Amino acid sequence: ARQWSAPGPLASAICLRVPPGSTLRAVSEDLGAQGAIASPAVFRIGADYAGRSADLKAGSFLVPERASMREIVDLVTRGGASTCG
DSSP states (O other): OHHHHSOOSOSSOEEEEEOTTOOHHHHHHHHHHTTSOSOHHHHHHHHHHTTOTTOOOOEEEEEOTTOOHHHHHHHHHHOSSOSOO
């Protein structure tokens, strides 16, 4: 739980692209590869526990530096206009 809410490891903001039809697994692996989250598995478990794992939206999302996993899940499940690129 602490890892889910704690500030993330991202040193500077990134633009995360979520293509239509993406899965939460693919997004979590991409976030891990870009250094935005420490654990793709904890990200998926947290999203599932929060009831947001089925709410993934396609688009481009600006992930701010030090964003927590909870904040990133909120970004990619909220929808609306793309926030970058």
